[in-house]
Amino acid sequence: MSATTRVPQEERTRAMRQRLMDATVELLVEKGFSGTSTTLVSERAGVSRGAQLHHFPTKNDLVVAAVAHLTQIRGSDLEAAVDRLPEGPGRTEAVVQMLGEHFASPVFTAALELWVAARTDPALLQAVGPLEQRVGRETHRLTVELLGADESRPGVRELVQATLDLVRGLGLADTLGDDARRRRRILKEWARTLDAALEKGGTPQ
């Protein structure tokens, strides 16, 4: 096989895998983990059953690959949002609102489906656990950087962690039909409190 024919083939394969991953994430959001089947995924992706089974023989193979794909989407989503953040006084609120939106997105919903399924599925947990730890560490590092927080000062690390656990809790509430207005109000207040606690010139209540 010559280089000119091999490259398009590799591209087609990559595009097909990408469609399968996208379809898996979409179906996790729409139908949940238990409602996501390999048949539905290949239909949605417009990929033949044979080709799908060749790349991902089982549902777990598919879902594990989708977790990695999801991790990548989450990372680039956040990095893209970072570029739109203002400098100066409104920055802390902009950072926590950005995190709040991120944890209320379909990408969070798909991840939630995987977490909950992994809780009672050891094989899935083995794939989801380490990835989730990596995403957690990276999100923490990014948040510290964006807030300009000094973690060598006592309590600062815990407040950054609390901020991330707060947006995770708000994301979970959102999946049950909570509304964005409530989330924004809470995060606005948390940003003021965080500013005061981090001594960045915010006004304590």
Add this chain to the structure above:
Amino acid sequence: MSATTRVPQEERTRAMRQRLMDATVELLVEKGFSGTSTTLVSERAGVSRGAQLHHFPTKNDLVVAAVAHLTQIRGSDLEAAVDRLPEGPGRTEAVVQMLGEHFASPVFTAALELWVAARTDPALLQAVGPLEQRVGRETHRLTVELLGADESRPGVRELVQATLDLVRGLGLADTLGDDARRRRRILKEWARTLDAALEKGGTPQ
């Protein structure tokens, strides 16, 4: 049927329903929503298939009743914990640690399984949604009372809500194998920040 024979029969029925509910909650924790079947529940509860089907003809009937049962357990769990709270300076931390433990208990895990299943199951959502709203309101009211928080002051309501969303986020992290030490450290710092924000004599960072 005389009163003397009717009363024991009613008691037996109540005890049997109670066993079915307990078994459902246990199975939700152990095997998740999709791994919980009516057959497994009747086996676990030691109740005949016929009797179980008489009281709860479908899995959704069983799970919806278990949600109500769970709601009751969660309420009385919290009320019991309230009696053990100290008065004075350590109270805010004791309140948030109590909430943290409550949201990291098996009862939270079972509720999480129902929430996530309800997200993509309209019939289940119809039962879970209103109950969850009621529990949310009651937990909020209790938290305000325990913290002695004055919600007429700007920002206080949002900080109480943030506290509950935080413990929900910590509870979710806990189901993926997070540890209690991390949770306690975060909540200790949160309590200090909350005390400062609520002007209850805490020391701002």
